[in-house]
Amino acid sequence: MRKSFISQNPSVLWFLLALSLFTLGVVMLSEVTGSNVISTSFVKTLGKTLCLCLVAIAMDVVWGYCGILSLGHFAFFGIGGYAIGMWLMYARTEAIVMDSLQAQVIPPTPQEISDAIGNQIFGVVGSSEFPLIWAFADGLFLQLLMVVLVPGVLALVFGWLAFRSRVTGVYLSILTQAMTLALSLYLFQNDSGLRGNNGLSGLQNIPGFEDTPQATISIVFFLASAVALGAGYVFFAWVVSGKMGSVIKGVRDNEARVRFLGYHVESYKLFVFTITAIISGIAGALYYPQAGIINPGEIAPIASIYLAVWVAIGGRGRLYGAVIGAAFVSLLSSWFTGGGAPDVNLGIYTIQWTDWWLVLLGVSFVAVTLFFPKGIGGLFDYLVRKPS
Amino acid sequence: MSMLLEVSGVSVTFDGFRAINNLSINFAEAELRAIIGPNGAGKTTFMDIVTGKTKPDEGKVIWGEKNISLLGLSESQIAMEGIGRKFQKPTVFEDQTVRQNLAMALKNPRGPFAVLLHKKTERNAARIDAIADEIGLTESLTRRAGELSHGQKQWLEIGMLLAQEPRLLLVDEPAAGMTVEEREKTTDILRKAAQTRAVVVVEHDMEFVRRLDCKVTVLHEGAVLAEGSLDHVTSNQTVVDVYLGRGHA
Amino acid sequence: MAPGCTKRFDPSRKPVFMRRFLVAIALFFCALTPVQAEDLQRILQAHAEEVANPSRRSVGVVLDDLVTSGLAQVPGFLENWADKNVWRSPDRLFFLGDVAGDVIEVTDLDSGETRSAPRAGFTQLKPNGGVRRLIGTALVQFQLADPDITRRESAVAAIARRPEAAQLAPLIASIDTETDERLRARKVQLANFLSARFAEAPQDRIDAIQSLAQDTSVEARSVLNQILQTEAGVGAAEPEGNIARLLDPMEAPDAYYAQLVEAGLAPARTGPAVIRAALEAHIDAGTVGGVPLAQLGTDAARERAYAALSKAGAVPPLVTEDTRDYALNTYVFYELYDEPNAEITAAAEAALASVEQRVAFAQAADLALDGLSLASIYFLAAIGLAITFGVMGVINMAHGEFIMMGAYTGYVVQLFVPDYTLSIMIALPLAFAVTFGAGVTMERLVIRHLYHRPLETLLATFGISIALQQLAKNIFGTQARPLTSPDWLDGAWVISDVVQISFIRIAIFVLALLFLALILFVLKRTRLGLEVRAVTQNPGMAASMGINPDRINMLTFGLGSGIAGIAGVAIGLYAKVTSEMGADYIVQSFMTVVVGGVGNVWGTLAGASLIGFLQKGIEWLNPSNTLAAQTYMILFIILFIQFRPKGIVALKGRAAAD
Incomplete structure (x- = not known):
């Protein structure tokens, strides 16, 4: 008698359909098929946007569904990026170093290779030693594990500390923001082992695929991002639609009641916090190879707040809302700041959107909070007025 | 006869104000009890202590056959031990359907992973239907709890407590804001529940307490002032002075 | 110098070794002067070749003879010699010469008679740099007793710059005749430095070294370190x-x-x-x-x-x-x-250890002052936030931008009012007025509609924050703007070489104290404060008693914002004014409020103190890395919240529940 999960949640199907059509469309119009309507760099922008949508869904689950306004999920996103960036940078530098050492008569020792790679990577911060955190950077599999483990463990430890002392609401937001700030300040240091404010660069070059054109690589990553977003969407839709969803929405609406029903609220918060942190990390690991560079500025507290802004504008408490918000605002933002928007001549003053976009965003954000608390996603309620 | 819950010598102070003062009170298995008392007598604080929300400064709270101390347990652990609590204001999850509300309360494994992998079963469905029938919300199972009337919300909350299958039910002012008919129905639900478990009703409304027709404990300034049948306590002069003397009987 | 120095070198208890030296010097002079009682030209002629073509090696004899001659003309001659004003005539005599075209005006060294002569045949003496330095050293001895105090001072400064053994005797000799109290103390101190390094008798050196054990000045430490140089x-x-x-x-x-x-x-x-x-x-x-x-x-x-x-x-x-x-x-x-005498090095080691201990104490005091001034800044930055957060439960992410707004107000005032003192006097109340207005506007337009939705308030105020920040960027540009403090706030209060604190920081401390007092006064002693407290504790009851919570919220928010504006002027005075300055303080301000405990002025004070001192303490442990200091501080705060989730000054009981 039980209906399948998909049939109970038709919006998931619609979303997957829209995502597939979109993906197909982009691939057809890209340089790979020779149609060249969409440039490689725009394919990358779209691929990155999909990753942002994924982290926005995670944010929506933790905030919109569970009521934890985390101002740290973009930090988890960044950690994922750093984790994959370490391997990308290591493997690529290794290839270059091996090439140059090959020319020598005497084959290099492992120590010489490691020194040369270390010199290449850490020369900018005046070091050549590999810090301990790079221990797994030479193996793709282990480092992929790090993409999941590092954000997961960090979220687990931080969440355990925060939730067990019953830090809630605004306090918790500030605490997560403090965590993000601490992390970005740490990464800004030259002796952080991650190249200080230089960050990790050259990530768009995938080791082993040096001869593959960026057009192809960009499409591969775009597809991977689309698959990840689709999988993430289905996963989270499954999580929030069942009894788990009931409990975490209960935690959001009335934590005490859930507690007196016998649920260990802290475990649920920790579960949601950690699982969304992991997904954020995965999204970051897909994003930064497309961006090509990651530096501590990406992790700054403001980034996590923007994430909350996307979700709020898109509409909290509905997964497609987060996707719409992230895609809409981030694309609009790059359109405005990239000089795509035409200047507005007011006679005495010309509004240049590169300068005024943030003002517009800030004001419209206030407006959304005040007048459309359900965000853009709320508009769907008017379109799809289903009898309940 | 062994007691289900023994509270002995409990005191708690808030910023110098003694909310509970050396309180001792016991509840037996399958008992209906009403706790009355004027404002500030410590009724709600008493429930906070039993359910683990407030930790007392001194005293003991002993539970069940194994004589477990409840003081070391968290709210959720106490709930799992079999103590259900209904708040003064109706607190149901307004965003979710009546069925979801009840399903969440059903006695089932409470761990996150068990809940994540939870499968809907015939048995659970049947239990939900039974409880819905008991509280008279069968018609409304698919409605959002937020759409229910005030009285229906109260019943839903009591239904959620019943779904937890507790051995002790603490009910805070269930009749507040209800119509006469609704009160009658509430009385029925509680009396029926008390056949299989202990039900403690904290109430203000004498009519309602009289209708429950059970043993009554009068709290005053954080301690037990009198105990017995309603008639017995209302004939107690001290009780009349502190409480009933205000013109209501 | 600070008064402490004169105390340490009280002339009435002048060390024994110095008296011994004075006697020795006096004898030296007495013994030599009569033999050489001749005129300057004679002495010079006795060393004619060394004078005419001096080298660093040979000039010493000449200088010794000149100095010991005690002739009044010597200092003048030495100066002129070093300044290349001495000429040699064709008949091998030395003169002061002043060339004008083909003619030279020559002055007799002893009589001071002047005459003109054709330039031809006269040769100019051009001592090289090394020689000139030696001449300068010899000159110092004369300048030390010069009637002109500025020359004496410059001589003393010259010794301090380049201490040499030869200066010790003349320096000590000049102490007794020194009339200026401060200069005399300085001479005594320098004499101690010199005798610690150069005195003949080891005991004299040890005495001098031991007297340095009290002296935490950089000079004294470098003297000791020089004695202790090793290879x-x-x-x-x-x-x-x-x-x-x-x-x-x-x-x-x-x-x-x-x-x-x-x-x-x-x-x-x-x-x-x-x-x-x-x-x-x-x-x-x-x-x-x-x-x-x-x-x-x-x-x-x-x-x-x-x-x-x-x-x-x-x-x-x-x-x-x-x-x-x-x-x-x-x-x-x-x-x-380098020093062969083990007793002297042992004494110097002991003295240095004692000095270093004193320096450590002084550094601790300095650190405490630094911590205090940082705490004052955090207090100023956070108190406005604490008021709005504590009283209204509203978290204002734009608080940092109000700080920025205050700082820019100060900058704009200075554009119109060039007098810095006056401009600051105008800027402080104006900044308060501007940010008070901004705060009230924001409360009316936005926050009022979001009470009881704290997370959304947080986000809405964040939207305002980014808009204001970008607006400031558009108006004032991205580069930092100066907010210049008046002259009387420049400089620092120097307590010793180690402990000093700039006047601006003292002013900020005073400002913080003033605001603490003001806020306590407003909250505890005024009608407004009473109403604010009433609304905080029970808005419903307050409303039923005729208090208009709307008005109170508005005023509270305005007050909190206004203080942020004043904090902005204060912060702008010692840091640069940029559109991002608010963001730099906002997280620390939140920390201050959270750590201190919400809804309590004393809590904010405690929080600011804790964070200020802690940050300075961590910076001291790891001075090269302020980023790491901030990282560790935040980690500490996260852990701190574990143990006191409600902050240092926590409200207890039912009021605090939920």
């Missing part, structure tokens, strides 16, 4: 001389071995690079030392090949770790004091 050495056995310490080479074997190599006592280490180069140089038909090239990818194989080469005599033998350690253990590594 590292290595030898087969312990050397003769004043050994500072013996060193254990095994602590850093490679570094010590390098020392051995440098001393020519051991062959150089064969490092990986050397081995590699040696191997490359001896490739023979695809093998090196019998090892095929392809196998040389490990250190073990390379060492094998190298060993084979060295066996064949092609390369020097491999210096392994064992050889290194053996060599290290054969030799003695030591540090030798």
Whole structure:
């Protein structure tokens, strides 16, 4: 008698359909098929946007569904990026170093290779030693594990500390923001082992695929991002639609009641916090190879707040809302700041959107909070007025 | 006869104000009890202590056959031990359907992973239907709890407590804001529940307490002032002075 | 100098050694003066060649004779000599000369008579730099007793810059005749420095060194350090001389071995690079030392090949770790004091230890002052936030931008009012007014509609924050704007070489105290404060008693914002005014509020103190890295919240529940 999960949640199907059509469309119009309507760099922008949508869904689950306004999920996103960036940078530098050492008569020792790679990577911060955190950077599999483990463990430890002392609401937001700030300040240091404010660069070059054109690589990553977003969407839709969803929405609406029903609220918060942190990390690991560079500025507290802004504008408490918000605002933002928007001549003053976009965003954000608390996603309620 | 819950010598102070003062009170298995008392007598604080929300400064709270101390347990652990609590204001999850509300309360494994992998079963469905029938919300199972009337919300909350299958039910002012008919129905639900478990009703409304027709404990300034049948306590002069003397009987 | 110095060098208890010196100097002068009681020209003629072509080596005799002659003309002559104003006439006499075209105006050195002569035949004396310096040193002795105080001061400063043994006697001699109290104290101090290093009798030096144990000045420490200068050495056995310490080479074997190599006592280490180069140089038909090239990818194989080469005599033998350690253990590594007298170095070590302890105390005091001023800044930045957060439960992410707004108000005022004192006087109330207005506007337009939705308030105010920040960028540009403090706030209150605090920081501290008092007064003693407290505790009840919560919220928000504006002026005075300055303080301000405990002025004070002192403390532990300091501080705060989730000053009981 039980209906399948998909049939109970038709919006998931619609979303997957829209995502597939979109993906197909982009691939057809890209340089790979020779149609060249969409440039490689725009394919990358779209691929990155999909990753942002994924982290926005995670944010929506933790905030919109569970009521934890985390101002740290973009930090988890960044950690994922750093984790994959370490391997990308290591493997690529290794290839270059091996090439140059090959020319020598005497084959290099492992120590010489490691020194040369270390010199290449850490020369900018005046070091050549590999810090301990790079221990797994030479193996793709282990480092992929790090993409999941590092954000997961960090979220687990931080969440355990925060939730067990019953830090809630605004306090918790500030605490997560403090965590993000601490992390970005740490990464800004030259002796952080991650190249200080230089960050990790050259990530768009995938080791082993040096001869593959960026057009192809960009499409591969775009597809991977689309698959990840689709999988993430289905996963989270499954999580929030069942009894788990009931409990975490209960935690959001009335934590005490859930507690007196016998649920260990802290475990649920920790579960949601950690699982969304992991997904954020995965999204970051897909994003930064497309961006090509990651530096501590990406992790700054403001980034996590923007994430909350996307979700709020898109509409909290509905997964497609987060996707719409992230895609809409981030694309609009790059359109405005990239000089795509035409200047507005007011006679005495010309509004240049590169300068005024943030003002517009800030004001419209206030407006959304005040007048459309359900965000853009709320508009769907008017379109799809289903009898309940 | 062994007691289900023994509270002995409990005191708690808030910023110098003694909310509970050396309180001792016991509840037996399958008992209906009403706790009355004027404002500030410590009724709600008493429930906070039993359910683990407030930790007392001194005293003991002993539970069940194994004589477990409840003081070391968290709210959720106490709930799992079999103590259900209904708040003064109706607190149901307004965003979710009546069925979801009840399903969440059903006695089932409470761990996150068990809940994540939870499968809907015939048995659970049947239990939900039974409880819905008991509280008279069968018609409304698919409605959002937020759409229910005030009285229906109260019943839903009591239904959620019943779904937890507790051995002790603490009910805070269930009749507040209800119509006469609704009160009658509430009385029925509680009396029926008390056949299989202990039900403690904290109430203000004498009519309602009289209708429950059970043993009554009068709290005053954080301690037990009198105990017995309603008639017995209302004939107690001290009780009349502190409480009933205000013109209501 | 600070008054402390005169106290330490009370002339009435002038050390014994100094008196002894004075006597010696006096005798010296008495013994020599009569013999040489002649005129200046005579003395110069006695050393005519050395005067005409002085070298650093030979000029000493001339200077000694000149100085000991005690002639009044000597200082003037020395100055002129150094300034290349002395000429030699064709008849080999020395004159002061002033050239004008072909004519030279010459002045007799002794009589001061002037006459003109044709320039031809006169030669100018051009002492080189080294000689001029020696002349200068000799001159100092005269300048020390010069009637003109500025010359005496510059002479003393010259000694302080370049202390030399020869200056000791004249310096001491000049102390008794010194009339200026401060200069005299300075002379006594310098005399102590000099005798610690240069006095003849060891006991005098030890006495002087011991007197330095009280002196935490950088100068005194450098005197002691100079006495304690050591030279590292290595030898087969312990050397003769004043050994500072013996060193254990095994602590850093490679570094010590390098020392051995440098001393020519051991062959150089064969490092990986050397081995590699040696191997490359001896490739023979695809093998090196019998090892095929392809196998040389490990250190073990390379060492094998190298060993084979060295066996064949092609390369020097491999210096392994064992050889290194053996060599290290054969030799003695030591540090030798430059000063041969062990008693003196021991006294200096003791004095330095005592000085360093005092310096450590002083540094702790300095650190505490730094912490205090940082705490004041955090308090100013956070108190407005604490008021709005505590009273209204509203978190204002735009608080930092109000700080920025206040700072820019100060900047704009200074554009119109050039007098800095006046402009600050105008800027403070104006900043309050501007941000009060901004706060009230924001409360009316936005926050009012979001009460009881704290998370959304947080986000909405964040939207305002980014808009305001960008707006400031559009108006004022991205570069930092100055907010200049008035002259009387420049400089610092110097308590000693170690402890000093800038006046601006003191002013900020005073400002913080003022606001603490003001806020306490408003909250506890005024009608507004009463109403604010009433609304905080029970808005419903307050409303029913005729208090208009709307009005109270508006005023509270305005007050909190207004204080942020004033904090902005204060912060702008010592930091730069940029559009991002608010963001720099906002997280710390939140921390301050959260750590302190919400809804309590004292809590904010406690939070600001904790964070301010903690940050300075961590910076002190790791001075090179302020980023790390902030990181650790935040981690500490996260942990702190674990143990006191409600902050330092927590409200208890039912009021605090939920």
